[in-house]
Amino acid sequence: MPLYGPSTATATVAANTNSVAITGMDLTAIVQQGMTISFGARDRAIGDAWVINTVAPNGTNGGTLTLAGSVPSGFTNVPFLIDTRAFLGTDSSYAAAVSLKLLMSLSNLLGPATNLFAGARQLVLDKVASTALGRVVFATAGRQWGDIVHAPYGYTPTGGQATTTEAMSLRAFPNGTTPVDAVLIDLSTGTADVSVAGVTLTSGAIVDLASAPCGRVTIAGSAQINSFGAGKNKVRDVVFRDNGAILVHNATSLILPNGLNLSLRAGDALRAASDAAGNWRVIAFWPSGLPVAFSSGVSAVTGSLGSGSCTGKYVRLNGRMVAVNLNVTIQSNGTGDGYLVVTLPFSVVSFAKFFGRENAVRGFIAQGFVGVGSNALIIAGHDNSYPGATGAQFEMFGICEVA
Known part of the structure; x- marks a missing residue:
């Protein structure tokens, strides 16, 4: 529809002004800045074509257009015609410009010589439908794969009401088919829910808590522990599986509550955090509580x-x-x-x-x-x-x- 003459809409503009009142059509659906409008007919373009500078819809039934120049003669409730050719792809020069722009964008973003540090790069997934899915997939043949998804997310809290929010998810596909939310960001609150994996390590002089990308660690065995390794800026929740291990205080690299060693029993738990230098501190300790x-x-x-x-x-x-x-x-x-x-x-x-x-x-x-x-x-x-x-x-x- 390169030429648009709505059958019931009319336009009104006073002489020597550039403000056009439109009634009878939804301006949000078609009209954009840079299109042109002609007054007096719906079936043909007559007279001058005036460049539209701004569009201010009034709901879905009209609004106000501001023209780039003033109209010397006024019109009252007249039919009109809007030329959309340069915006709907029917104008050959516009189509060529769009194609060239698309090729340049793809070359800059995806080309083998792309230098992401030479300037800003944006890949915009602009969804029109509220139920549409924005998705970027990262896959390599023969390897585990994942994606980033922007989509509505629904949940029902226990004892609460069903809720839907906009969410951004970093997802993994461990079995190759079913997605698992590794990080789920609620875009309405700016908060995140992070899935935390667990691993079992063996007690010894050094138990490197950062040696596995897991926030939950079970330590098995009863050997004395002098160090949690040199992992930097990490937080780990640790549970001890067996009786007998002793966690040894170090004033620099393994700081324990009250500066005292901990004699550990099965079921004891603690939370440890490391600083930028890789020094660990036990910030909370929970004994098993079993007699x-x-x-x-x-x-x-x-x-x-x-x-x-x-x-x-x-x-x-x-x-x-x-x-x-x-x-x-x-x-x-x-x-x-x-x-x-x-x-x-x-x-x-x-x-x-x-x-x-x-x-x-x-x-x-x-x-x-x-x-x-x-x-x-x-x-x-x-x-x-x-x-x-x-x-x-x-x-x-x-x-x-x-x-």
């Missing part, structure tokens, strides 16, 4: 305890603090005297206090302590008297700082 059961013998400081037993559980509250709950039974006191002694499954690094009660014989408050560097819990009565007696049963609780 560990233990049993121990019981003795007396002086004399000979006939027989006694201890069962208990401990759980870590954070990297070094441990809560302990234990039950001590004296089956036979014998000649035991002084204080009772229970062996804990760990040594403490600061003085620890215990409190409890004997419930079966005398029914009194009991106290206990563990000295620095020791694993021996000393139990006494509240008045420092010997607490033991045949049939006595103690319940004790304390919090210790361990290595």
